[in-house]
Amino acid sequence: MAEFLSTKPYKGSRDFYPEEMRSREWMFSTMSRVVESFGFERYDAPLIEPLEIYLRKTSEEIVNQQIYSFLDRGERKVAIRPEMTPSVARMVARRFSELVKPLRWYSIPNLWRYEQPSRGRLREHWQLNCDIFGAQDEFLADIEILLLAINLLKAFGANQEHFRLKLSHRQILNQVLYELLSLPPESWLPIGRIIDKKDKITVAEFEDLLQKEGLDREQIKTLFSYLEEKEDFLERHAQWSSAHYLLRILKFLEDMGVRPYIDYDPAIVRGFDYYTGIVFEVYDRHPENRRSLFGGGRYDELTGAFSKEKVNAVGFGMGDVTLEDFLKTHGLWQTFPRKTELFMALFGEEELIVHSQKLAQKLRDHGFCVEMSLNSARLGRQFEEAHRKEIPLVLVIGSEEYKAGLVLVKDLNTGEQRRFSEEELLRYLKERQKNLK
Ligand code: HAM
DSSP, X not given: OOOOOOOSOSTTOOOOOHHHHHHHHHHHHHHHHHHHHTTOEEOOOOSEEETHHHHSSSOHHIIIIIOEEEEOTTSOEEEEOSXXXXXXXXXXXXXXXXXXXXXXXXXXOEEEOOOOXXXXXXXXEEEEEEEEESOSSHHHHHHHHHHHHHHHHHHTTOOTTTEEEEEEEHHHHHHIIXXXXXXXXXXXXXXXXXXXHGGGSOHHHHHHHHHHTTOOHHHHHHHHHHHHXXXXXXXXXXXXXXXXXXXXXXXXXXXXXXXXXXXXXXXXXXXXXXXXXXEEEEEEOSTTOOSXXXXXXXOSSGGGGTSSOOOOEEEEEEEHHHHHHHHHHTTOOOXXXXXXXXXXXOOSSHHHHHHHHHHHHHHHHTTOOEEEOSOOSOHHHHHHHHHHTXXXXXXXXXXXXXXXXXXXXXXXXXXXXXXXXXXXXXXXXXXXXXXHO
């Protein structure tokens, strides 16, 4: 006997059955609605990019361990996109001079990373990317991105009990490493990467990595005290422009009334090399799901990899997997019934069937979703099919209705049956639709 093929999707990837697709569409349309309300416009880019766009400035972990890359048939090194930021930087750099800045752009791409699948981590995910390019006043762009991040979660019904946005600034860390630890610029990125891993490793492992990077006991102690201290540190170093800047952001957000959503957290670094300013991660506060939901930051140098014009940029990526976990954890996930509201049963002679098909088309032309039966033999079965599919209204044109120019409508929720002329039916359905809204 022939072996059957597996019906499972590829490891770490998902199928979306229709009921799951309805929730996914709700998620994506909520995202679009919120970001478009801030004036963002949608763009897209190819799934496959030249590998090199990820090599210049990216996350070491992604390039060394997670990228899906291969040689195409023309021997070009290409990669399936693990993130959207290099693609959008490429697009902006390509048409920089003709684009009217600032740009507020968003996309919801499917991204691929070769990860060990676990809760919140898969090999593919969808990621809302929101980025602002070329703002005159970078401070206002940073504020807008942070407000957008908070508003997105609020639009899904979340509040300050559910999440926190943890905020820091890359230059503050650099300044700490330079001024307080006397470390040269070459060591800033590697140490940043180690701090980024801090939550995933033990304290001993963390110290060990720092030692390997050349830090002595005293330097490690200073670094620890910086990572543990809260806003007092910023106040004491307000002469540093980065610390001053972050204090200004926090004050602005306080005046906007969203300060309860924000924590200053010096341990937030983010694992990408391209960040140059604010960096943030949004965390779930639920004890069973204390994980990062999404993150982003300012990256002013990335377009410089593609052209001599550097465009300042700030944005974030919000993944569907972590968002779904978060919404489910807090009882905010939604499921939806099918959209189809009418089931056209078929019955009797071919002439009747043609007539029923015509009526179905007329109803579709009026904007109704009509599912046509594919079973013209057994009426009882057809009612059962509509019932199991949770379609509320069944239409039948039997020979009597046909002769009288009528349609029988059965409401499966109430059991009520009525006969209408086509005009009455349209009026009835429109009225019903209005009442359902
Ligand atoms: P990222 O932190 O790598 O940033 O990803 C952003 C979010 O995408 C994560 O917080 C998580 O929600 C989701 N995500 C990432 N990898 C996975 C995975 N393997 N499985 C499930 N979800 C995942 C970036 O990608 C930056 N390019 C974001 C950005 C945009 N920065 C500025 N603009």
